[in-house]
Amino acid sequence: MHARADATSEQQAAENAAEHIASWPEEIFAVLERFDVRQVPYVPDAGHSQLIERVLGSPSMRGIALTTEEEGVALLAGAWAGGQRGVLLMQSSGVGNCINMLSLTQIFRFPFLTLVTMRGEWGEFNPWQVPMGSSTQAVLELSGIKVLRASHPEEVREVMEAAASQAYNACTPTALLLSQRLIGTKVFVK
Amino acid sequence: MRKANLLDRRAVVSRLLANRKGAIAVGGLGASTYDIAAAGDNDRNLYLWGAMGGAVMIGLGLALAQPKLPVLVITGDGEMLMGMGSLATVGLQQPGNLSIVVLDNECYGETGGQTSHTAGTADLVGVATACGIADARAMTTMAEVEALAPSLQDVTAGPRFVSVKIDGANLERVLSNRDATFIVNRLRGSLGFQPI
Numbered sequence: 001m002h003a004r005a006d007a008t009s010e011q012q013a014a015e016n017a018a019e020h021i022a023s024w025p026e027e028i029f030a031v032l033e034r035f036d037v038r039q040v041p042y043v044p045d046a047g048h049s050q051l052i053e054r055v056l057g058s059p060s061m062r063g064i065a066l067t068t069e070e071e072g073v074a075l076l077a078g079a080w081a082g083g084q085r086g087v088l089l090m091q092s093s094g095v096g097n098c099i100n101m102l103s104l105t106q107i108f109r110f111p112f113l114t115l116v117t118m119r120g121e122w123g124e125f126n127p128w129q130v131p132m133g134s135s136t137q138a139v140l141e142l143s144g145i146k147v148l149r150a151s152h153p154e155e156v157r158e159v160m161e162a163a164a165s166q167a168y169n170a171c172t173p174t175a176l177l178l179s180q181r182l183i184g185t186k187v188f189v190k
Numbered sequence: 191m192r193k194a195n196l197l198d199r200r201a202v203v204s205r206l207l208a209n210r211k212g213a214i215a216v217g218g219l220g221a222s223t224y225d226i227a228a229a230g231d232n233d234r235n236l237y238l239w240g241a242m243g244g245a246v247m248i249g250l251g252l253a254l255a256q257p258k259l260p261v262l263v264i265t266g267d268g269e270m271l272m273g274m275g276s277l278a279t280v281g282l283q284q285p286g287n288l289s290i291v292v293l294d295n296e297c298y299g300e301t302g303g304q305t306s307h308t309a310g311t312a313d314l315v316g317v318a319t320a321c322g323i324a325d326a327r328a329m330t331t332m333a334e335v336e337a338l339a340p341s342l343q344d345v346t347a348g349p350r351f352v353s354v355k356i357d358g359a360n361l362e363r364v365l366s367n368r369d370a371t372f373i374v375n376r377l378r379g380s381l382g383f384q385p386i
Contacts, residue, residue: 039254062254065282067275074244074276078216078251081236081374083383086251104241107370111386171386 024156024182025050028115031160032061032087035168039064039079039086041072047117047183048089069094070101073112080110085168088114092136092177093129102143105173112145113167114175115160122180125188133180140175151179196357197332199293203264204229205332206291206339210260213342214252214377217366218245218265220300222293226264227366233380237366237373243272246290250280253288253348256381260287260342267294267308267353274317280349281322287345290318295358303358318351326351 028051032040040055041064042048055063066072072088079086090098095116105112119126120133137147146166150159156178163176203225207215214234217223222245223237236252238245249263270292280288296309308314318326329335329352338352367373375385 039251064250064254064279067278070243071247071273071276071279074241074247074273075251077241077244077374078248078253079255080251081248081377082214082252082255083378083381084251084255101241101244104244104370107240108374109371110374169386 024150024153025054027157028160029054029058031157031164033058035164036085037061037087037164038084039075040089041066041075041086042089043069043072043091043094045089045091045117046186047091047178048115051115052089069097072114073098073101073104076112077104077108077110080108085111086113088112090114090116092116092118092120093132095136095139095175096132099139099143102140102145102173106144109171111168111171112173113163114145115163115178116140116175117178117183118180119186120180123185124180125186137177145173145175147175147177149177149179151181153182156182195330196295196355197330197335199225199295199356200228200361201332202291202293202335202354202356205335206262206264206342207232208339210234210262211343213260213262214256216245216249216252216261216263216265218242218263218269220266220269221361221363222264222266222269223366224361224364225293228364231366233376235366235373236377237368239368239370242269243276245269246273246276246280249288249290250276250283250285253285254283257285257287258345260289260345261285262342263288263290265290265292266299267292267296267306267314268298270314271307271312274314277318277321277323277351281318284322284349286348288348289342289350290323290352292351292353293356294353295356297358299358299360303360308353314353315351323349323351325349327353329354 120129217226253261
């Protein structure tokens, strides 16, 4: 009985995990909807592709393609000045492009939230991703941004909710790093 | 290479803002912010003292959030050159209520008057046009500026891009408020938004 119950709960846990693996971008999208996020600037990344598709198909959100990530920081400052919330989607290499513009998060004290898909860690194939990926968190923290991280599918919703709450309710500039372990290491084939 | 009959920057900005109604004005760091301050403080002025290269994107965020209000970004050629990619982003979004006016003195006036790229080969109107901003013009006379001013109120005909060739003389600074939290909350308040 005891063993059977364990087997059932293990099976249940495995099923739950499989569900999260398929749906974590969907869970992020649901949190953004619930917080009434309207402007979603992005520089594309494979790790964000499912979320970007959802945003571009959403009637309430506006996906805004950028030429460089720092544009997104300034855009979100303007969106806030105009009464709308936003979130910036980028890859870890983009964080370096934002540094001076991140001043706006402190100087305007506006609810800045960015979701950063990580490269340069966890089995990375491309050495060119490693330097910026290694300094991403420190760069954000030196710029006054609080950093949260999700590495497993089943924790994404909870961490995302915490990130959105502290950003939008407390105007605490926040970055949520989505680990390469979560996204899956990019496979390069010849 | 001094050119004749260049416009006075304060006269241009003061004319553009004279009958602004509810328009929001974003000033790029440096002299553009002083010009907007010189034209008169207003709850809907967003003065930038930093974030170089970000003026157009701040204007775009505002324009998308407030599509019924005219949003006017006034900035310099150096600030615009640093954020040139944002013209491509504006071209893609086509906000009808966003107007960008570059006060082009072909130099970095705040740092000693070093020449900028527009003194040489760069053509910002050409860049804006190539980025999909169909209404992109260069202006050299006050008559053109006077004709532009009322058209800024049309929130369906943008985005607009205007480069006004101005005199490079450094004018006395008119310092705006520089507490950005105050400035942004004052603007939000004028739009009906409460502090958190």
